Amino acid sequence: MKKILLLLGIAFMLFSSLLVEGCGKDKGPSVDELLLGSWNRTHKNAYSVLVFKAQGGWDSDIRMEGAHSRIIEKRGKATGTWQVEGEQLVMTVIESDLADLWEKNKTLFCEIVELNEDVLSLKYPDGNVQDWNRFKSKAKPGEIVNFSRVIQMPPLVVNLNKHRSHDKDRYLCLDLEVNLKKLKPGQAPPVLHPRARDAMNLFLSSLLYKDVKTLDSVKQVTKNLEVLLNPYLDNMVDEITVNHVVISSTMDKVDEFLIEHTPQPPAEIPEEQN
Numbered sequence: 624m625k626k627i628l629l630l631l632g633i634a635f636m637l638f639s640s641l642l643v644e645g646c647g648k649d650k651g652p653s654v655d656e657l658l659l660g661s662w663n664r665t666h667k668n669a670y671s672v673l674v675f676k677a678q679g680g681w682d683s684d685i686r687m688e689g690a691h692s693r694i695i696e697k698r699g700k701a702t703g704t705w706q707v708e709g710e711q712l713v714m715t716v717i718e719s720d721l722a723d724l725w726e727k728n729k730t731l732f733c734e735i736v737e738l739n740e741d742v743l744s745l746k747y748p749d750g751n752v753q754d755w756n757r758f759k760s761k762a763k764p765g766e767i768v769n770f771s772r773v774i775q776m777p778p779l780v781v782n783l784n785k786h787r788s789h790d791k792d793r794y795l796c797l798d799l800e801v802n803l804k805k806l807k808p809g810q811a812p813p814v815l816h817p818r819a820r821d822a823m824n825l826f827l828s829s830l831l832y833k834d835v836k837t838l839d840s841v842k843q844v845t846k847n848l849e850v851l852l853n854p855y856l857d858n859m860v861d862e863i864t865v866n867h868v869v870i871s872s873t874m875d876k877v878d879e880f881l882i883e884h885t886p887q888p889p890a891e892i893p894e895e896q897n
Contacts, residue, residue: 647892654707661864663757672866673755681705681714684724684867701725710735713743721776758864774801774815778884780866780877781828783835791872793832796880798867801852819855826851841868
């Protein structure tokens with residue numbers, strides 16, 4: 624009897640140890656956490672962007688390339704809300720000027736075929752399956768991605784350099800964010816030095832139109848910006864994401880870009896009346 628009790632005691636301790644160890648293991652990011660961030664897909668000459676926000680909102684837009692790979696203005700934009708129900712992603716369209724893709728006031732129930740740090744595969748109600756690639760994903764398999772390591776930059780607008788003085792003026796408009804490397808426990812994120820923006824403006828204004836006229840060339844410019852910004856951020860820059868890019872020859876389009884992408888100041892709280 625004593626031997627049986629002893630064996631039962633040992634078995635109980637082993638089970639308890641395994642239970643504690645299992646509870647302490649990292650379960651990895653949830654579906655909601657994996658969805659957060661910016662995704663993109665390319666189809667022919669169309670470049671689509673889909674952004675999931677932590678507050679339950681999403682927005683999407685489409686950018687096109689012309690016959691000579693010239694970046695043109697956005698084709699349109701849509702916004703809405705999202706939530707996950709089981710294996711489905713429920714997306715409600717609130718505003719849209721892309722009726723053929725995102726019909727206003729319509730709710731889509733998309734099956735999540737695959738979702739990880741790099742790929743989002745969705746099956747739409749019509750049976751069509753689309754694969755989206757994340758803008759940024761440096762996490763190792765099973766590692767929780769900290770989506771708060773992002774510095775949102777105010778919109779940048781510069782007048783591109785010209786070979787000849789009589790060449791047409793062109794303005795490069797960028798809406799981008801800086802993604803930082805994973806911070807160590809207790810490490811505070813670096814603060815962007817005030818001179819960093821001046822350095823970015825100086826670099827971007829030295830570019831010619833040919834340096835930014837395609838999406839691939841814009842990606843190369845962001846790589847150069849990463850090298851430029853690293854000294855101002857304690858070498859913590861992981862990647863720079865360009866959310867929107869417009870090349871315009873008119874100030875009206877520049878003003879529209881600034882209005883659309885400049886964060887609105889918080890509303891003032893009225894003082895209580897006595």
